[in-house]
Amino acid sequence: MRDRLHPMLHSEENPRTPEAPPPFPAQYLKAYRFMLLARVLDDKIASLGRAGKIHGGVFLGRGQEALSAALGMALRPGDIFAPLIRDGAGRLAFGEPLLDAVRTCLGSALGPMRGRDGNVHRGRPKKGLLPMISHLGAMISVVNGALMARRFNHVEGVVGAACVGDGGTSTGAFHEALNQAAVEHLPLVLVVANNQYAYSTPTRRQFACKDLSDRAIGYGATPHKADGTDLEDCLRVLSTAVAQARAGGGPQLVVASLLRLCGHGEHDDAHYVDAKLKESALGRDCLQVAEERLLREGWADSEALLALRQEVTREVEAAAATAQREPAPDPFKEDWCALSSRHLREIFEAPIPSIPA
Template sequence: MLETAERGASSSTKAPPHERYLEAFRWMLTARVLEEKLASLYRGGMIVGGVYLGRGQEAISAACGMFLDKSKGDLFAPLIRDQAGRSAFGEPLLDVVRTYLGSAKGPMRGRDGNIHRGRPREGQLAMISHLGAMISVLVGRLMAKRMRGEKGFVGLTTIGEGGMQTGATHEGMNIAAVEQVPLVVVATNNHYAYSTPNDREFACAALVDRAKAYGYEGATVDGTDLAACLDVIGGAVKRARAGRPPQLVVAEILRLAGHGEHDDASYVAPEIKKESFAQDALQRAEKLILDEGLLGREGLQQMRAQIAAEVDAAVATAQQEDAPHASEEDWSALSTRELADQFA
């Protein structure tokens, strides 16, 4: 389940406590239920733009959010398939639905949508669509915290195997190692960059080999195995927090949805769906919960019903809220209003 790259530190094989399984499962299920609702709203024409799902990525994503602690000053720079991690990090359901529905009360106030949301002051960065761009931004925040004398914090950012191929990712990963900031980069290989399979994305034997090249400690993990994800991500966060070099974790999964809900993913090869990494992480986690006796079937159903009720309540709230009005928009991209250029 776990390999470390040549320069990788040995990871603890001690399983995390069982209560974390249940906590993680709850975030995974929250993401799945919420995203099913978002997909349904999208199909009903209630959401403009796009909806991007993390189906299949919930285990690795939940683990990313769970080991970060805002009270320690931790920072999270998620990407498009990180609903589970965002929720685990503390993102309210209302932030999600308000942003997707364009509510003026959401964190982006209708100025940006879907997965571009964030609360930078509360530690969750607001991604831009250009892949790899958030890595160096997170590095800068970590540097600034260190300059101010803060200690004990980490930053975690996520990327896909598609985003791993950009110049910005290369520059960002390299500068993180040069600055020796407490950073964890979690790269999830979901085997398709939109429609492009791995053989047209990269030609190295294993993405984790890049850890050594950048001066990181590297690890791989089966992204469909919740227990392994908690173990490996927990270990990487712990090492980064302890002052080890930046950490690269590469998780293997299959994206169990289209790139977005507009995409039927008909290009996914039938044979890849039989691979071990193509399993549904949520189903595996559910089995883990049952096997460990943490909850019975009834308990699982209750949890799902409770989450569905929370999601429905959030959607109902956001749907009643005002959309942004162009007439009330001040149309200034600068906080220094007197420096905004005037156009007749």
């Protein structure tokens, strides 16, 4: 692997960052590893889903790995991150343990959600990783509030990132939160994955503006556009946006274009996706694009990539095997109390059992 610094990264280095960014090819390869890990994990989750081992929905991030990994890598420990449904790669890059994903999907009692919530609804709030609720746009203002708390406590140099899709931009919550971040001049990076479909609804039925990034100016945020199929572009744009937020530049709106390379969930065959889109540049698989780039530049050879795939596959298989051996939550031992203040909980008595005849 050639060890040369990519010229782009020199100009974007945050002067407040103590450590220099890694050399570009190394960074690219590191991001690729997160993408690959997320893809292999998704394939495993899909296969567990088909085997009937997963309760409820199975949601994959296929096609969004470059954008997501680039965001996760631009963040640091101590930052706030509210990923969305297709951010497996970003979660891994931000430091979410692989086991958290598998345990939550399988409903293990030992996972962070302990079977109380599933699949993509997981997180570790005290580590800055916020667990999404299903209502789109709802996490953005929560990130804002966490950033406001940091400001109250005079903690500086923190960035908060929130992710939505093209559909999420139509919600009131999105509008309220982006406006709020601008009014408070918060270091928010709001990442929109425009994957052309919100479930089955195409973007032409979602919004009428020319480009979603045009909205930034109306809020007083800084717009950024990225090619979500191109890892290098994602790394460049996300590191710029995150650095600008960290340096006090206020909220940044990143809009990345890509195509969802799966259904909304595994229950959805995505037959409605326009064939022309699939054949267009938007329809490229970002993982394959990155792989080809690695080979073309000589940053890795096919043997090294094969070894890497085998390595992440072993990691995923080990995590899945571990979680599958773990106990499910026990309804009889479950603590059915929604309050932290236990003394204030209400006890609803079960009906008096009928007397057997």
